[in-house]
Amino acid sequence: MAARVASSKHFSSFLFSSKVTSFSPAYYSTNIVGESPVLVRDFIHAALYDPEHGYFSQRSGSVGVLDRSIKFNQLEGRKAYVKHLDAIYKQSDISWFTPVELFKPWYAHGIAEAIMRTANLSVPLKIYEIGGGSGTCAKGVMDYMKLNAPTRVYDNMTYVSVEISSSLAKKQLETVGEVDSHLAKFRVECRDAADPNGWGHEQQPCWVIMLEVLDNLPHDLIFSKNQVASWMEVWVEKRHDRAEPCELYKPLEDPLIASCMEILDLAKDGSTRGTIAGSFAKSTWAKILPKPRRCWLPTGCLKLLQVLHGALPKMSLIASDFSYLPDVRIPGERAPLVASKKDGNSSDHNNYLDAKGDADIFFPTDFWLLERIDHYCSGWLKPHENNSSKKGKKRRTLTLDTSSFMEEFGLPSKTRTKDGYNPMLDDFKNTKFYLSVPTHNIK
Numbered sequence: 001m002a003a004r005v006a007s008s009k010h011f012s013s014f015l016f017s018s019k020v021t022s023f024s025p026a027y028y029s030t031n032i033v034g035e036s037p038v039l040v041r042d043f044i045h046a047a048l049y050d051p052e053h054g055y056f057s058q059r060s061g062s063v064g065v066l067d068r069s070i071k072f073n074q075l076e077g078r079k080a081y082v083k084h085l086d087a088i089y090k091q092s093d094i095s096w097f098t099p100v101e102l103f104k105p106w107y108a109h110g111i112a113e114a115i116m117r118t119a120n121l122s123v124p125l126k127i128y129e130i131g132g133g134s135g136t137c138a139k140g141v142m143d144y145m146k147l148n149a150p151t152r153v154y155d156n157m158t159y160v161s162v163e164i165s166s167s168l169a170k171k172q173l174e175t176v177g178e179v180d181s182h183l184a185k186f187r188v189e190c191r192d193a194a195d196p197n198g199w200g201h202e203q204q205p206c207w208v209i210m211l212e213v214l215d216n217l218p219h220d221l222i223f224s225k226n227q228v229a230s231w232m233e234v235w236v237e238k239r240h241d242r243a244e245p246c247e248l249y250k251p252l253e254d255p256l257i258a259s260c261m262e263i264l265d266l267a268k269d270g271s272t273r274g275t276i277a278g279s280f281a282k283s284t285w286a287k288i289l290p291k292p293r294r295c296w297l298p299t300g301c302l303k304l305l306q307v308l309h310g311a312l313p314k315m316s317l318i319a320s321d322f323s324y325l326p327d328v329r330i331p332g333e334r335a336p337l338v339a340s341k342k343d344g345n346s347s348d349h350n351n352y353l354d355a356k357g358d359a360d361i362f363f364p365t366d367f368w369l370l371e372r373i374d375h376y377c378s379g380w381l382k383p384h385e386n387n388s389s390k391k392g393k394k395r396r397t398l399t400l401d402t403s404s405f406m407e408e409f410g411l412p413s414k415t416r417t418k419d420g421y422n423p424m425l426d427d428f429k430n431t432k433f434y435l436s437v438p439t440h441n442i443k
Helices: 011-015 040-049 078-091 106-118 136-148 151-156 166-176 255-264 276-288 299-311 367-378 402-409
Strands: 126-130 158-163 186-190 206-211 220-224 232-237 246-251 293-297 315-322 337-342 345-348 360-362 395-401 431-438
Touching (some): 040 232, 040 360, 106 136, 106 206, 106 402, 126 136, 136 151, 136 158, 136 166, 158 166, 166 186, 220 255, 255 293, 255 299, 255 367, 367 431, 402 431
Parallel strands (some): 126 158, 206 315
Antiparallel strands (some): 232 246, 337 360, 395 431
16 A cells, blocks of 8 residues: 555665654554464454554554655756655655655656556546555546546546545545545545455446555465475464464465465475476475475455456556565565564564554565466466467556656656656666556457
């Protein structure tokens, strides 16, 4: 939900002395785990989104809002930009500024232009945004449509924000409401987008926007004691002889975990798919030097895309997020960063179990895997089947790094400083955009 300000989430930490409110222990809890064990994804969901103790539920102030747009063309260069941001952070009681906020309105305008070039404008334009933050993207997109789209497109458009945080939902209405004509076309639905009960069944083409949503979606964890041992589900339990929660390993049974492993082509028994020689070599090496394995699975992303494809079969999708994260201390492939911030100081945790509502948990997005999940949820990709015999993919997809996306659809000259430095293009090297639109191959 909350993106970090530049090429890593540490950017604000080591460049800026952010003023952040101290939170009392009442805002977080060691009771995230009840008497019964829970899957890792349920632990993460509670740590982030629990209505009473979750990180985002209690800390709507972690998503910053700028009073006015930054005038990049008036800044000399990177040093001046950093100094300007330093001043903003010192005046603010927040943890992070999202890219769409830092570069408003230009970041949202680039997204709006991508939609305009791709959407079927012969039908009313309908946009859903998942996790709309402070409403800056919604307002920027609607501003752009009002100024640049045909009048009938703006007049007939609908923009729906699906927001799990009630405080952020209220803020979005305030932001969009700065332009009176937007309000009749905009609404906020305060609910979990991954809950299928909140959706109807939209038969018309529509767009879904997800900015920095994937990094905060719950993940599952699987564990194997060595390179050839069977994978196990990881659960989290509270034991009476320990103050902190701990891990519990169970045989694979969860259907979401099974589907994710199928998409990744991971054998449940821990063996290597492929040649006999390769499997033998790995087995021999495991005996000589056994090494535990951990693999993080984006089951939250899988669940969300299953729901979206079911409810919005003709949706087009535009998502942006981190493609990698630096200095990750937690073990495992696609492991998250877990970070707390207090009194302007940011600290990373060595264990995801340290997050009990007082820490952000965010994951890198494997965009190759995201594409496979997207095709899987659309009904086209069936792992272990020969898809070459199919008539065609149901989705056309494209992954671009942020600078390429903005150079194609945005106005990067608007975020360039006097000496040519451009933070929107230069500072977000570890973020990408993913675009996915339906094709006519429906069989």
